[in-house]
Amino acid sequence: MDLTKQDATKKHSNSTQSQHCFSAADQQGLYKAIFNRRDVRGQFLPKAIPNETLSRIIYAAHHAPSVGFMQPWDFIIIQSHDVKKQIHQSFAQAHNEAETMFEPSKQQTYKNLKLEGIIESPINICITCDRERTGKTVIGRTHMKEMDLYSSVCAVQNFWLAARAEGVGVGWVSILHHEALKSTLALPDNVVPIAYLCLGYVSHFKDKPELESANWLARSPVEDLVSFDSYGKKAETKEQSSLVSQLQADKRFPSLFKL
Amino acid sequence: MDLTKQDATKKHSNSTQSQHCFSAADQQGLYKAIFNRRDVRGQFLPKAIPNETLSRIIYAAHHAPSVGFMQPWDFIIIQSHDVKKQIHQSFAQAHNEAETMFEPSKQQTYKNLKLEGIIESPINICITCDRERTGKTVIGRTHMKEMDLYSSVCAVQNFWLAARAEGVGVGWVSILHHEALKSTLALPDNVVPIAYLCLGYVSHFKDKPELESANWLARSPVEDLVSFDSYGKKAETKEQSSLVSQLQADKRFPSLFKL
Numbered sequence: 001m002d003l004t005k006q007d008a009t010k011k012h013s014n015s016t017q018s019q020h021c022f023s024a025a026d027q028q029g030l031y032k033a034i035f036n037r038r039d040v041r042g043q044f045l046p047k048a049i050p051n052e053t054l055s056r057i058i059y060a061a062h063h064a065p066s067v068g069f070m071q072p073w074d075f076i077i078i079q080s081h082d083v084k085k086q087i088h089q090s091f092a093q094a095h096n097e098a099e100t101m102f103e104p105s106k107q108q109t110y111k112n113l114k115l116e117g118i119i120e121s122p123i124n125i126c127i128t129c130d131r132e133r134t135g136k137t138v139i140g141r142t143h144m145k146e147m148d149l150y151s152s153v154c155a156v157q158n159f160w161l162a163a164r165a166e167g168v169g170v171g172w173v174s175i176l177h178h179e180a181l182k183s184t185l186a187l188p189d190n191v192v193p194i195a196y197l198c199l200g201y202v203s204h205f206k207d208k209p210e211l212e213s214a215n216w217l218a219r220s221p222v223e224d225l226v227s228f229d230s231y232g233k234k235a236e237t238k239e240q241s242s243l244v245s246q247l248q249a250d251k252r253f254p255s256l257f258k259l
Numbered sequence: 260m261d262l263t264k265q266d267a268t269k270k271h272s273n274s275t276q277s278q279h280c281f282s283a284a285d286q287q288g289l290y291k292a293i294f295n296r297r298d299v300r301g302q303f304l305p306k307a308i309p310n311e312t313l314s315r316i317i318y319a320a321h322h323a324p325s326v327g328f329m330q331p332w333d334f335i336i337i338q339s340h341d342v343k344k345q346i347h348q349s350f351a352q353a354h355n356e357a358e359t360m361f362e363p364s365k366q367q368t369y370k371n372l373k374l375e376g377i378i379e380s381p382i383n384i385c386i387t388c389d390r391e392r393t394g395k396t397v398i399g400r401t402h403m404k405e406m407d408l409y410s411s412v413c414a415v416q417n418f419w420l421a422a423r424a425e426g427v428g429v430g431w432v433s434i435l436h437h438e439a440l441k442s443t444l445a446l447p448d449n450v451v452p453i454a455y456l457c458l459g460y461v462s463h464f465k466d467k468p469e470l471e472s473a474n475w476l477a478r479s480p481v482e483d484l485v486s487f488d489s490y491g492k493k494a495e496t497k498e499q500s501s502l503v504s505q506l507q508a509d510k511r512f513p514s515l516f517k518l
Contacts, residue, residue: 020460021424022425022426026287026291026292026424027288027424028285029281029285029286029287029288030288030291030292030319030424032285033285034322035322037322039324051501051502054502054505055502055506056509058481059512062481063293063294065419068476069478074485075485076487076488076489077486077487077502078487078488079498094402097402098398101396102396113398115399134476137360137361137362139357139372139470140434141433142353142356142434143435143436144437146408149409150415153409153412154413154416156413157323157324157417158416161293162289162290162293164281165281167280167281172324174326174399174402174403174406175401175402178402185489186489186490187490191490201279202279216327216328217328217330219330220321222318225321225332225334226317226334227335229335229336229338229339229342230335231450233445239310239338240336243313243336247314247317249314250314250315253315253318254318254322
């Protein structure tokens with residue numbers, strides 16, 4: 001990333017035409033990140049992530065939307081082997097408990113899936129939500145109390161996309177007990193863990209989500225997920241039908257950006 | 260967006276070098292979307308959004324990460340004036356209730372803020388989460404039951420970034436009662452509304468978040484939000500201090516991508 005201020009200034013002179021719709025090249029950069037992002041568990045390399053790179057990824061997360069401009073997130077960066085080992089033990093316990101929850105026919109498949117890279121990834125990061133960051137009453141959170149949690153999730157997604165663009169793999173580990181995370185990371189009562197992420201360079205990014213490749217579940221046809229004016233109400237007007245047709249015609253749109 | 264299959268094939272021949280770290284141009288596209296995304300309330304134009312554009316934005320949302328590959332989201336596209344009016348009434352009621360929750364000194368400022376564009380935006384979209392989409396036991400959701408909600412939030416963030424790249428403004432309206440949304444949109448019991456979004460072309464995108472410009476709250480220095488191995492634990496090693504210095508040095512990083 002060599003973008004200098006000079007480049008930025010040059011670009012600025014184009015701002016009137018480019019302020020709204022991005023150029024095809026800029027759109028491509030975003031869509032590449034979206035369609036090539038993967039939940040990485042098994043391909044981590046020990047190579048260190050430079051602080052220059054990590055800083056950019058954290059800035060991307062920090063510019064997520066947040067309800068009432070709360071910015072409720074914190075970033076706990078974990079490199080201590082002892083802390084990683086404790087988290088890994090919590091994972092192992094939860095993973096054992098999880099196995100028995102699946103139907104017997106699925107238990108073996110579940111056991112064979114690699115679901116975390118806590119120890120082998122060079123950095124773990126926990127992104128949290130401080131539910132009291134800006135006092136009791138928050139604009140936009142008066143009726144939907146969960147909005148601060150969702151803000152931190154938006155930060156996670158920005159983080160993940162920026163990491164992908166920087167060539168860094170991210171895996172979200174959710175087979176953990178909240179209480180174990182809270183005690184290992186010494187989170188105060190008002191701070192909720194949102195995402196425990198494993199971070200590192202990778203040997204390769206997989207072409208598809210692993211659960212899709214493993215035939216655990218298929219990608220849903222997106223046109224089945226769209227309804228109009230009311231839940232599940234199918235297209236009735238010409239305009240609505242034309243959106244459904246467009247979604248069907250665009251089935252290969254994501255694959256145009258595959259690397 | 261004129262990317263043809265031919266372009267994509269051409270790009271594919273570079274895949275070994277480009278599979279990991281994106282080119283500076285591609286990174287720029289992503290960072291532009293992240294740093295120029297705004298929560299839009301007041302600048303909507305009546306101009307219709309072509310279905311071609313809407314389809315691409317929905318595909319971006321559909322390729323969000325999801326726990327256990329649940330893809331728990333639905334997209335309810337609202338253009339009916341009657342439905343918009345009902346939602347706007349719910350907003351108005353909640354907004355009145357909200358006003359009284361702020362300290363008297365802040366009530367006038369709160370009242371003057373424009374917090375939604377339900378009627379004037381050409382399209383409203385509600386993104387939801389079907390908590391039972393793929394059965395009772397979901398990989399990665401055995402211990403953190405909220406993970407499906409978070410997956411739908413990741414879809415919202417992808418949607419928002421893609422809309423920005425397409426020149427389309429998005430505003431997230433959260434001053435609404437869940438029950439009002441559920442009844443107006445006929446959501447089944449197992450479907451939770453995650454985000455009610457107003458969508459449309461805009462006269463302009465604001466330079467900064469509106470609550471920042473209004474001095475409601477300031478942008479937090481990101482280095483204050485980073486800790487190491489345990490919540491709130493400041494940098495101790497040389498490596499940790501160097502990350503903090505890097506974050507301070509990068510303070511102007513987001514502004515390099517301003518349009």
